[in-house]
Amino acid sequence: MTEVESAAGIAPDAELAAAYRVCREIAAAHGRTYFLATRLLYAPRRPAVHALYAFARIVDDIVDHPTLDAEHGPAGELDMVEKQLRVVLEQGVPAASGPAERTRVLIALADTIHRYDIAPQHFWTFLDSMRMDVPGTAHFHARYTTMTELRAYMRGSAAAIGLQLLPVLGTVVPVVEAEPAAAALGEAFQLTNFLRDIAEDLDRGRIYLPADELAAFGVDADLLAHCRRTGQTDHRVRRALAHLIAINRDLYRVADPGIDLLDPRVRPAIRTAGTLYSGILERIEDFDYAVFARRAVVPQHRRLRVAAAEFTTAALRRS
Structure with a gap:
């Protein structure tokens, strides 16, 4: 500025x-x-x-x-x-x-x-x-029993962020019409963070994944703590993470149509952010869910390539 x-x-x-x-x-x-x-x-x-x-x-x-x-x-x-x-x-x-x-x-x-x-x-x-x-x-809360309970937390920690950003980004429809998708994108980003950072959160005594969803695969806090100590992802945890990644991708799908409700000049940036953040989920899968041994990060060359592609596409649309 x-x-x-x-x-x-x-x-x-x-x-x-x-x-x-x-x-x-x-x-x-x-x-x-x-x-x-x-x-x-x-x-x-x-x-x-x-x-x-x-x-x-x-x-x-x-x-x-x-x-x-x-x-x-x-x-x-x-x-x-x-x-x-x-x-x-x-x-x-x-x-x-x-x-x-x-x-x-x-x-x-x-x-x-x-x-x-x-x-x-x-x-x-x-x-x-x-x-x-x-x-x-x-x-x-150090634990969350259900996805509904976790989403109540994410309403402030994530959805509110999307709603803060919306007036800055600008919309081609009344802002209220774009709010559900903006909130969903904020939640999608937050859940991706929770899946990526599960080991770091355990170190702080927190679990930001719903206990009932984990329990369906035989996972509890003790098993997660064991995985953290050993750096190994138990097969039950691997299945639970795959399930939660699928839920996470559904949030991205809900949010995606909302990008077309934004000012055309900001759509490339938001598409880039969505692509890169959802790419963290792919990295978790590529590493066979080894979230206790390494932090899933989208490589710099991919971040630059995605950004360049969105910028080029936007420029061509304007020409």
Whole structure:
């Protein structure tokens, strides 16, 4: 973003530009697939997408990587983030407390919310789901019994992200008509993360796969812990993962028609993100479900090839 005019007087232009730069740096450092897909977006929209990503990232870090010197603990930090965001949205002035990076992210986020008329409720829903990850809070969950229960969590952790993005991306229909597909795509991305990161989540004492779906294949928490210790995927777990990958692909299929409801200029970026993220499922299968021994990652050359193909196709359609 070379020139920024502050929406709703959130911050002076120079300060706002600096805030968006911080968001871009966070997206580039932590969201490789996400950042690559963003490069295909219509340039004026990229800063807003970076702001949304950066906010989600700092909240994730509060939950997943709490610091010993945090004054309020993860739950208190989430409450502080919500309070700071509410203040900057309502008063146009960021709160002075909190880390400088966080303050800048919130400045950019509040500007994005005002600029694109994003419903603030999507951010409160997101934060409520993040509280479900924090031990000691009223809604903490380390396990999920059913897919319905897990999807209630994903409503905030994933579907809300898709709904935040939708006004930024733009649609060729009323936004409300595109919301179900956008929510489904967010859930599809999240479930892919859960399948890829099962070992890391076990290390944090969490299982983000529905217990009843796992039990149908003879899998329980003890078996998953054994697989983690040995680095070997039991045949029962392999079958359960294959089943859950099929469910995940159904979510991508539900979401896919929604891409045609978006502004034509952003469709290549979203198709790229969908193709690359669903490609993680293929990598899990290619490695014979060895999710306890290695992390499934789409190779850089494939990410670049998919992005280039989408960019070329879009260019040909416009010519």
